[in-house]
Amino acid sequence: DTGVSQDPRHKITKRGQNVTFRCDPISEHNRLYWYRQTLGQGPEFLTYFQNEAQLEKSRLLSDRFSAERPKGSFSTLEIQRTEQGDSAMYLCASSGGLAGTHYEQYFGPGTRLTVT
Amino acid sequence: AQKVTQAQTEISVVEKEDVTLDCVYETRDTTYYLFWYKQPPSGELVFLIRRNSFDEQNEISGRYSWNFQKSTSSFNFTITASQVVDSAVYFCALSEAGTASKLTFGTGTRLQVTL
Numbered sequence: 001d002t003g004v005s006q007d008p009r010h011k012i013t014k015r016g017q018n019v020t021f022r023c024d025p026i027s028e029h030n031r032l033y034w035y036r037q038t039l040g041q042g043p044e045f046l047t048y049f050q051n052e053a054q055l056e057k058s059r060l061l062s063d064r065f066s067a068e069r070p071k072g073s074f075s076t077l078e079i080q081r082t083e084q085g086d087s088a089m090y091l092c093a094s095s096g097g098l099a100g101t102h103y104e105q106y107f108g109p110g111t112r113l114t115v116t
Numbered sequence: 117a118q119k120v121t122q123a124q125t126e127i128s129v130v131e132k133e134d135v136t137l138d139c140v141y142e143t144r145d146t147t148y149y150l151f152w153y154k155q156p157p158s159g160e161l162v163f164l165i166r167r168n169s170f171d172e173q174n175e176i177s178g179r180y181s182w183n184f185q186k187s188t189s190s191f192n193f194t195i196t197a198s199q200v201v202d203s204a205v206y207f208c209a210l211s212e213a214g215t216a217s218k219l220t221f222g223t224g225t226r227l228q229v230t231l
Contacts, residue, residue, distance in 0.1 A: 042223050091161065
C-alpha cells in the first residue's frame with residue numbers, strides 16, 4: 001500500500017495561467033476528495049468522487065475550477081485563469097466504504113500552489 | 117450547518133508533561149462522526165482516530181486518549197507524557213450522515229513540545 005500520492009508537490013505560476021494537479025488514491029479506495037488549506041486554517045472541502053462520479057461540489061469551487069476522475073482511479077484538479085487568492089495547499093484524500101459509510105480519509109502530501 | 121471549534125491556537129509544553137487539546141462541535145444531525153488528525157511539519161495529515169456519535173466510550177491508544185462527551189458536544193484529545201515528536205498541528209473534524217462523509221475541520225491547535 002503506497003498511500004495517496006500527489007503531483008506536483010509545488011507549483012509556482014503567474015496570475016492568469018492554468019494549472020493542473022494530479023492525485024493517485026490508495027488503489028482499493030472508491031472515494032476521492034479534494035480539499036484546500038490556507039495558512040493557519042484547517043482544510044476546506046472542495047469536491048468528492050464516488051468512483052468516477054462527482055457527487056458533491058462546494059460553493060468554494062468556482063467555475064474556474066474543474067475536477068475529473070475519468071476511470072475511477074486517479075483524479076485531476078484544474079484551475080483556469082489563476083488568481084492570487086488561489087494560492088494554497090491543495091490536498092487529496094481517499095477512503096473506502098459503501099454509500100452511507102463514513103470511514104477515515106487518508107491524505108496525500110498536498111500540492112502547494114503559489115500564484116505570483 | 118456543522119462547525120468545529122478548537123479554541124486553543126497554540127500550546128507549549130515541556131517534554132513529559134500531559135496536554136489536552138480541546139474540540140467542540142456543532143451539528144443538527146443525530147448521526148455524525150468525529151476525527152482527529154495530526155499535521156507534522158512535513159505537512160501530511162495523519163489520521164489518528166474516528167468515533168461515531170453512538171459510541172461515547174473513551175478510547176486509549178498508547179500515550180493518546182480521547183474523551184467524547186455528547187452532553188457538552190466535545191471530543192477532547194489528551195497526550196500523556198508528551199514527547200518532542202508530538203510537536204505538530206492537530207485538527208479535529210466532523211462529518212455528518214448524508215453529507216458524503218466530507219470533513220469539516222477546526223482551525224487546528226499547534227502543539228510545541230520542548231526539552
